[in-house]
Amino acid sequence: MPATSADDARPDPDWEGVRLHVVTGKGGTGKTVVAGALALALASAGRRVLLIEVEGRQGIAQLFDTAPLPYEERRLAAAGGGEVFGLAVDAEEALMDYLEMFYNLRRAGSALRRLGAIDFATTIAPGMRDVLLTGKAKEAVRRRREGRLVYDAVVMDAPPTGRIAKFLNVNSEVAGLAKVGPIRHQADDVMAVVASPLTAVHLVTLLEPMPVQETCDGVAELQAAGLPVGGVFVNMVRAPLLRATDLRKAEKGRLDRAAIADGLAAAGLTGPGGALAQVAVDDAVDVLCAQASDHAVRVALEAAERATVMELDRPTYDLPWLPDGVDLGALYELAEALRAQGAA
Amino acid sequence: MTASVDQPRFGIDALLGDPGVRTIVCCGSGGVGKTTTAAAIALRGAERGRRVVVLTIDPARRLAQAMGLSELENEPRPVVDVDARAGGSLEAMMLDMKRTFDDLVIASADPERAASILANPFYKALSTSFSGTQEYMAMEKLGQLRAAAEAAGHLDLIVVDTPPSRSALDFLDAPRRLGSFLDGRLIRILAAPARLGGRAYLRFVQAGFGVFTNVLSKILGAQVLNEIQAFVASIDTLFGGFRERAERTYRMLQQPDTAFLVVAAPERDALREASYFAERLRAERMPLAGLVLNRVQTSALPALSSADAEAAADQLQRLGAAYRTTAGVLRVHAERVTTVERQRQLAARFTSAHPDVPVVRVPALPGDVHDLPALRRVGTALSGCATGAAPER
Numbered sequence: 001m002p003a004t005s006a007d008d009a010r011p012d013p014d015w016e017g018v019r020l021h022v023v024t025g026k027g028g029t030g031k032t033v034v035a036g037a038l039a040l041a042l043a044s045a046g047r048r049v050l051l052i053e054v055e056g057r058q059g060i061a062q063l064f065d066t067a068p069l070p071y072e073e074r075r076l077a078a079a080g081g082g083e084v085f086g087l088a089v090d091a092e093e094a095l096m097d098y099l100e101m102f103y104n105l106r107r108a109g110s111a112l113r114r115l116g117a118i119d120f121a122t123t124i125a126p127g128m129r130d131v132l133l134t135g136k137a138k139e140a141v142r143r144r145r146e147g148r149l150v151y152d153a154v155v156m157d158a159p160p161t162g163r164i165a166k167f168l169n170v171n172s173e174v175a176g177l178a179k180v181g182p183i184r185h186q187a188d189d190v191m192a193v194v195a196s197p198l199t200a201v202h203l204v205t206l207l208e209p210m211p212v213q214e215t216c217d218g219v220a221e222l223q224a225a226g227l228p229v230g231g232v233f234v235n236m237v238r239a240p241l242l243r244a245t246d247l248r249k250a251e252k253g254r255l256d257r258a259a260i261a262d263g264l265a266a267a268g269l270t271g272p273g274g275a276l277a278q279v280a281v282d283d284a285v286d287v288l289c290a291q292a293s294d295h296a297v298r299v300a301l302e303a304a305e306r307a308t309v310m311e312l313d314r315p316t317y318d319l320p321w322l323p324d325g326v327d328l329g330a331l332y333e334l335a336e337a338l339r340a341q342g343a344a
Numbered sequence: 345m346t347a348s349v350d351q352p353r354f355g356i357d358a359l360l361g362d363p364g365v366r367t368i369v370c371c372g373s374g375g376v377g378k379t380t381t382a383a384a385i386a387l388r389g390a391e392r393g394r395r396v397v398v399l400t401i402d403p404a405r406r407l408a409q410a411m412g413l414s415e416l417e418n419e420p421r422p423v424v425d426v427d428a429r430a431g432g433s434l435e436a437m438m439l440d441m442k443r444t445f446d447d448l449v450i451a452s453a454d455p456e457r458a459a460s461i462l463a464n465p466f467y468k469a470l471s472t473s474f475s476g477t478q479e480y481m482a483m484e485k486l487g488q489l490r491a492a493a494e495a496a497g498h499l500d501l502i503v504v505d506t507p508p509s510r511s512a513l514d515f516l517d518a519p520r521r522l523g524s525f526l527d528g529r530l531i532r533i534l535a536a537p538a539r540l541g542g543r544a545y546l547r548f549v550q551a552g553f554g555v556f557t558n559v560l561s562k563i564l565g566a567q568v569l570n571e572i573q574a575f576v577a578s579i580d581t582l583f584g585g586f587r588e589r590a591e592r593t594y595r596m597l598q599q600p601d602t603a604f605l606v607v608a609a610p611e612r613d614a615l616r617e618a619s620y621f622a623e624r625l626r627a628e629r630m631p632l633a634g635l636v637l638n639r640v641q642t643s644a645l646p647a648l649s650s651a652d653a654e655a656a657a658d659q660l661q662r663l664g665a666a667y668r669t670t671a672g673v674l675r676v677h678a679e680r681v682t683t684v685e686r687q688r689q690l691a692a693r694f695t696s697a698h699p700d701v702p703v704v705r706v707p708a709l710p711g712d713v714h715d716l717p718a719l720r721r722v723g724t725a726l727s728g729c730a731t732g733a734a735p736e737r
Contacts, residue, residue: 027374027375028374028609242672256669259666260670262666263670263674267670287644287677
């Protein structure tokens with residue numbers, strides 16, 4: 001493929017050889033958005049990417065502004081010659097697949113479903129559900145058509161950080177139950193992919209104490225379980241709006257009030273007809289200084305959290321805060337930011 | 345109230361001051377500040393004279409941090425530094441899901457049987473990793489706390505934080521789901537197919553059972569099936585019906601002495617979840633006391649719009665270095681007002697869908713809430729008389 005000049009300037013992608021990108025994060029950090037942006041970024045070099053979700057919440061459909069996804073791979077978007085497909089994995093459907101594929105039991109499966117047995121097996125049988133969900137991702141990673149891989153990469157919008165190690169470590173989940181037999185075999189197969197260099201588990205965080213704490217805990221848990229830790233994706237990053245000296249002064253409440261009053265006058269805000277003509281100048285300066293102080297406190301907190309993230313010593317990527325929320329256009333913007341930083 | 349934009353006002357003090365309110369349940373999707381809200385309500389209640397216990401379920405031990413405690417046990421323990429002058433008290437606990445389940449087994453069975461259940465791998469998996477167990481055990485613990493409070497009379501308010509699930513509805517649905525599984529037809533078939541009455545039904549069940557066990561042993565292996573059957577048989581007589589137990593707690597939540605609060609952040613997804621939850625509570629005739637909107641951004645300078653502030657900042661930037669500080673503080677203002685406006689629109693959407701649900705706004709605090717003074721500030725905001733925030737009409 002002919003490289004554009006923008007491609008020349010790009011760093012080499014950090015995850016060459018990784019085919020399964022598992023994206024996790026604390027609730028509220030935007031892991032679905034990051035998973036979607038990463039899928040677009042991976043697809044943009046003319047590749048085929050499958051984006052899958054496993055929590056039955058139709059987050060992908062909402063993100064890509066399409067109708068709810070069935071249990072069937074659907075084309076979601078094109079990106080720079082590549083394509084992103086989407087799939088909402090459902091444990092029950094995956095079990096039906098499994099029965100058909102290995103035992104030719106689809107009809108018996110339907111009868112069992114009416115009896116509630118499928119629901120039972122996917123919900124109550126310990127670890128079963130996770131084996132089925134991760135099994136589907138494993139199958140997509142390995143799937144070939146006419147000798148060629150169907151997908152260059154699979155991105156999974158995975159369960160949150162607190163559950164991710166247990167979710168992926170299916171072997172230990174079923175170990176106490178199935179020492180032999182088909183489920184054990186399937187779990188071993190899944191582990192052969194998720195605990196290998198084919199997989200990277202990425203963590204999404206915000207620069208806030210609790211998400212960062214959960215990210216650190218998640219990294220430790222993944223490492224203890226022998227699962228491959230990928231990058232840390234810092235979401236909703238906002239640039240400081242004050243220069244460094246003003247940030248320090250604002251934090252201590254020592255901004256130059258007279259200079260601010262002068263500036264407001266120079267911009268015509270406090271004079272007749274200005275937006276602040278009806279507000280006492282002192283009051284306006286008070287509010288602006290208080291807001292600047294809030295801003296400086298936040299910037300300082302974020303810097304401290306950033307330092308903690310850096311101590312993890314993982315590749316780190318920033319996604320900018322988008323004031324108007326994330327629509328499809330913004331998703332392409334985030335994908336581009338990820339490519340520019342070498343995430344894809 | 346005449347116009348639909350006239351949202352009813354709401355303050356937590358009305359709930360805390362009503363001795364008829366004995367349980368407050370804080371629901372909401374993950375990451376919206378439920379735990380902080382529950383802790384702040386509990387603290388405010390205690391300092392206004394209620395004898396409160398707060399039950400949190402979060403595995404990240406956030407409440408422990410917020411309350412300055414290094415560890416919470418599966419039983420309530422007193423929180424220090426609470427102002428007890430009004431005669432109240434505060435105890436806090438964190439749900440230990442597995443221990444609650446284990447205790448339930450130990451309390452309901454003779455020691456030998458309990459030991460065999462606790463050692464069963466199916467029980468181990470069910471008590472630690474089944475997705476509804478946490479919610480079920482939260483309900484169970486809530487029921488226990490209520491019973492203990494009624495018996496001993498030392499508590500008069502229970503504040504409950506709910507598990508960190510994606511959906512607020514999980515708290516309502518999961519216990520029933522677990523209950524119906526453990527008490528359902530299939531489990532009974534597995535446990536003792538011959539006990540079910542009716543010959544025709546028996547034939548059907550046995551035919552179904554044959555296919556079922558055949559398939560299940562193909563998927564899971566015969567060993568697993570045996571363990572499930574052993575587990576089911578041993579719990580069958582113990583619990584007097586899981587479903588019934590879950591139903592009982594559920595009905596308790598429908599009583600007028602229970603108040604639900606739905607917690608949300610002023611973001612699209614969180615408010616959508618809050619909306620689903622409000623509809624569901626209405627359908628279940630459960631009393632929704634209000635929406636707590638956390639981390640609401642405010643500005644005390646609404647006269648200056650975001651666009652005007654940006655334009656002025658650009659102009660000052662061109663005028664030279666002397667105005668850089670003013671340009672900076674104007675950009676901070678512009679960003680802030682933009683956020684205020686976006687949040688206002690999102691909240692307005694919720695209100696037009698649920699005009700009868702009162703809303704209380706908690707202003708965004710620049711720092712993290714991790715000590716009692718910060719929890720008190722959140723509590724003040726929850727009372728509806730937040731300092732520094734533009735008051736709601």
